[in-house]
Amino acid sequence: MLSGIPFIAPSVGGIPDMATGEYNTVNNLMIFKNCVLVNSFDAKDFINAIDYYSAGESRISAGEAGRKFAEETYSINKMMYNTENLYKSLLSK
Numbered sequence: 001m002l003s004g005i006p007f008i009a010p011s012v013g014g015i016p017d018m019a020t021g022e023y024n025t026v027n028n029l030m031i032f033k034n035c036v037l038v039n040s041f042d043a044k045d046f047i048n049a050i051d052y053y054s055a056g057e058s059r060i061s062a063g064e065a066g067r068k069f070a071e072e073t074y075s076i077n078k079m080m081y082n083t084e085n086l087y088k089s090l091l092s093k
Contacts, residue, residue, distance in 0.1 A: 006066055010041060018069070033065040
């Protein structure tokens, strides 16, 4: 995400946690601000997701949204703050 390239992935495990904003469902695609999640492992659905980003401005805006999310969520300052708070909470128990 930090590279500004939107991602396409199956909607499994923790992957949906990296998706930002509300989504629109088109066929088996969940189209978020920064990515397209596929509800199946069907190759045709992944091809449709690639076609979605191949056709215009959505790729650029999704990439920008992904970069913003990564910078806000995974910056060194944010990671240090979260780690420090985790240790403090564990020590207070």
